[in-house]
Amino acid sequence: MSKTGLSESNYPPLPLIKKILDVRDGKNKTFIFVEGRRLIEELIKSNIHPTDGVVVRSQFKIFEKLIRQSANPAGRIYTADEKLMSRISAHDTPPGLLCLAKRPPTVQTDWKNPLNYPLILLMHRIQNPQNVGALVRTAEAAGVTEVWTSPQTCDPFSSKALRGSMGGAFRIPIRPQEDLSESLKLMTDQGLSIYAAMKDGKNRFDMVDFKKPSVIILGNEGQGMPEEEIKYKAITVKIPMKAGVESLNVGVAGALLLYEALRQRGGFSESS
Numbered sequence: 001m002s003k004t005g006l007s008e009s010n011y012p013p014l015p016l017i018k019k020i021l022d023v024r025d026g027k028n029k030t031f032i033f034v035e036g037r038r039l040i041e042e043l044i045k046s047n048i049h050p051t052d053g054v055v056v057r058s059q060f061k062i063f064e065k066l067i068r069q070s071a072n073p074a075g076r077i078y079t080a081d082e083k084l085m086s087r088i089s090a091h092d093t094p095p096g097l098l099c100l101a102k103r104p105p106t107v108q109t110d111w112k113n114p115l116n117y118p119l120i121l122l123m124h125r126i127q128n129p130q131n132v133g134a135l136v137r138t139a140e141a142a143g144v145t146e147v148w149t150s151p152q153t154c155d156p157f158s159s160k161a162l163r164g165s166m167g168g169a170f171r172i173p174i175r176p177q178e179d180l181s182e183s184l185k186l187m188t189d190q191g192l193s194i195y196a197a198m199k200d201g202k203n204r205f206d207m208v209d210f211k212k213p214s215v216i217i218l219g220n221e222g223q224g225m226p227e228e229e230i231k232y233k234a235i236t237v238k239i240p241m242k243a244g245v246e247s248l249n250v251g252v253a254g255a256l257l258l259y260e261a262l263r264q265r266g267g268f269s270e271s272s
Contacts, residue, residue, distance in 0.1 A: 012054055012078035020054065020088050023100055024159055032157045035090055035098040037062060042167025043101055044070045053077045053099035056085055063097045090159035103157060107146075107173040118145040118192065118213050119261055124180060125152040125220035126250060132156050133164015134251040135218070140168040142258035143267050147174045148183060152220075184234070187215050194234040197253055201238030208237055210261035218254050 012020075022028040034043050034050070040063075043050060049070050055063045057079050064077065085094045121139045126132055132154045139147050147156065154161055156169045177183040184194060195208060196217040210216075217234070239248060239256055248256075 010079055012052070012080060012084075016052055016078070017084070017088060020052075020098075020100065024088065024090055026155060026158060029155075030103060031100045032103050032162070033090065033098065033159050034101055034162065035159065036095040036163075037066065037097060039162060039167060040066050040097065040099060043099075043170055046167065046170035048101050048104060048170055050099035050101050053097065054080050054085070054088065055098075056080060056082060056094075056096040059096040063099075104170060104174075106175050117211075117265070119143065119210070119258075119265070120146050120148055120187070120192070120215045121254070121258065122148040122150070122177075122183070122215055122217045123153045124150040124217055126218060127152070127154050128221055128250075129154045129158050129160035130164045131221060131249070131251050132158075133161040133166075133169070135254045136161070136165035136172060136174070137168040138251070138255045138258055140165075140172045142255075142262045143265070144172065144258060147172055148215075149174065149176050150180050150183075151176070151178060184215075188233050195237050195257075196234045197257060198236045198238060199247055201236035203235060203237050205237045205239050205257055206260050208235060210264045214261065216254075216257050216261065218250055218257075221250050 019028065019031075020033065023031045024033040031051070034040055040050065044066060050067060053063055053067065053076075055077060060077065060079060067077070080088075082094075085096060089095075089098065119142075121135065121144050123132060123135060126135070132149075133156070136147055136156050149156065156162075156165065156174050162169055187194060190213075192213045192215050193209070194215045194217065195210070197205070197219070237257070239253055241248065247253075
């Protein structure tokens with residue numbers, strides 16, 4: 001048993017290797033797969049405790065030092081050779097250290113607290129993990145209350161999405177939704193204004209009121225947001241563009257909308 005509270009072992013057993021591969025590939029949603037020094041640091045800073053870790057021997061001291069910062073370490077640290085690490089890594093060039101952790105629980109929304117004035121980002125059918133990760137990172141920076149995802153959206157806790165969010169997914173509440181229509185009806189019933197970003201939206205994005213409790217919906221990278229899916233009092237918004245430009249990347253569009261909401265809500269200090 002090491003000083004960290006984790007036991008050191010020489011080689012991960014086959015059941016653990018299978019578990020790591022299942023988590024990495026999205027077949028096991030109980031755990032998350034976290035790889036690389038920076039992400040593991042963010043995981044621990046976010047008070048999420050790593051379970052079993054796998055490292056190449058040259059990275060063992062680094063991993064042990066990281067884990068020492070965790071308030072409640074558990075499990076084992078296993079050492080692997082380069083061949084195994086290459087097999088279980090999600091990187092083309094493995095960074096040499098990875099771990100599993102329990103997926104953060106979903107926090108229940110406090111709809112009754114008027115001080116919250118929630119700002120919710122709803123990602124619908126966004127399938128590129130880098131886009132999902134970038135949007136989570138922007139949402140955290142812009143003070144979004146929660147991120148909601150439709151069933152067709154890439155998992156924000158997938159390996160590539162986690163790298164894109166730079167740990168933002170560890171800290172901002174993420175709430176998967178089973179049905180978009182039911183989710184929109186719930187938010188409408190709770191008095192939230194729903195704004196859907198569309199190429200042909202009826203309102204310019206900087207001319208709507210984001211100061212009240214609001215939901216911003218971003219649709220699929222290629223198809224956008226189908227109008228028939230937002231029939232619950234959605235206000236469609238557009239971002240003006242020069243003639244001939246087809247569309248903006250969904251991450252860029254999301255950043256513009258979220259920072260406009262932050263600006264309206266007085267989120268910038270004089271030193272910003």
